[in-house]
Amino acid sequence: MNNQYGNKQDEATVMGFEVPRSPDSSYNNVYPGSEDEARDPPVVPPHLHHPLLSYPASRETPPGSLPLPQNVILNHLYIENRETPRSVVALGFTHRFRSKYVTVVLYKPVPRRGSSSN
């Protein structure tokens, strides 16, 4: 309110033509929030919900063989969804080599928070 810069007290003012002060409510100093950040991230498209990773090893088919994957799941990295206190996480990935498909599952240790790393 106190105009510290360019104090124009000496300037002649004309009654009725003074510059009105800004309304108080416009001085709330709130950061402009992006509405996008308030929303949840977009849902995973439904066709990505069917990787080959959840197929248990069956006795009939030869071990290590799975049904053919859908093209849409190729080259997508999947992370196993388990409860938090897990020391191992499984990463899964299906890719194509020539005309055959390979699904690789890699088990990786999860570094615990606060533990010293080697």
Place this chain on the structure above:
Amino acid sequence: MSPMEGCPTVFQVICSLSPGYHQYKFYVDGEWRYDEHQPCVRGNYDVVNSVLITREPSSMDIDDGFNHPQEMVTPASISVADIDVSRHRISTFLSTHTAYELLPESGKVIALDVNLPVKQAFHILHEQGIPVAPLWDFCKGQFVGILSALDFILILRELGNHGSNLTEEELETHTISAWKEGKMHLSRQMDGNARSYPRHLIHAGPYDSLKDVAIKILQSKVATVPIIHSSSQDGSFPQILHLATLSGILKCICRNFKHSSSSLPVLQQPIYSIRVGTWVQEIAEVNGQPSTMKRPFAMLNKNASLGDALSLLVQAEVSSIPIVDENYSLVDIYSRSDITALAKDKAYAQIHLDQLSILQALQLGQDANHTYGFLNGQRCHMCLRSDPLHKVMEQLANPGVRRLVIVEAGSKRVEGIISLSDVFRFLLGV
């Protein structure tokens, strides 16, 4: 192709084909055509090809479809020339096909980070029902080794060994890489003269020939060779495609020669006459000289302890031991890969190796969701000494079957063992 004489509208060509399964098609006036009067097969992308199965012409042609000729009651002794012909054909087949053919249409490979604790690793092997897993090192960006049942056996024995440096708690955090380092150190101390443990992972590429892969497996005395592909020259960013085993290669051989078994005369021979495998007693003489057994046949009584079994597996350097009763009749078989059953309910923490009998240890694995080693719900796969080689090969081509116990009909007395590597050494002549 050239026109036939006297009939200018018919074309002929003579091609030399090896015995086996072939697909063919005609290119007529700019268009691919197949002969509708011949048997045909529909492949990928709706491509239809005609099928020709060539057989070796034989004088005794008992034509009952594509079956093998009738088994002879008294097998004629096979000539060296016949063995050579069979070996040559198999060698040619293996040299002209690549490891890519071993890959299933949609396959799965389970790998482990080399910094996983050993305990976790064996739980994973047990849960997933796999006998071995390749090891990945994130820092190096490479596959650096394989974790197998033998590692677990050595760890357990070290734990049971009172001079062990590893306590139970340390086992929780002991990583695979630390274990492998220690193992290499230990082996260098003990084996002054014997084979050195490989420092680099033994692997093959998808374009290597099946013959190279088989020889690599036999020479390195491993069971599994990972097939790794890298699209760059320096081998960076490797992709693991498959874990190749002798049984996969054998399956390729059986599939190819299934319809032309007469082209491999040695396959009709009973196994005792060609002396494949390891036998308890000498059956026949070799070249008129009685051959000496290289080492005694490893067998265990069913009351033996698990500790005895593990020690024998390591010392005799075999992958399985038949378990017999007092009459040497087969009761069960204990293989290296059965060790992962101890991961169930952390049994390894509670047992003492010398107090648990082998049969009890096997009981642990029965209830588990174990697909490995089972075929038709059977653990022990047997054969007779009179079985022809092709029958043994077909059994061994099943995944999970790595050896057959040769038993006497009726009494199930153990006479010997024939394994995948025995068969391959014989077929490749190494």
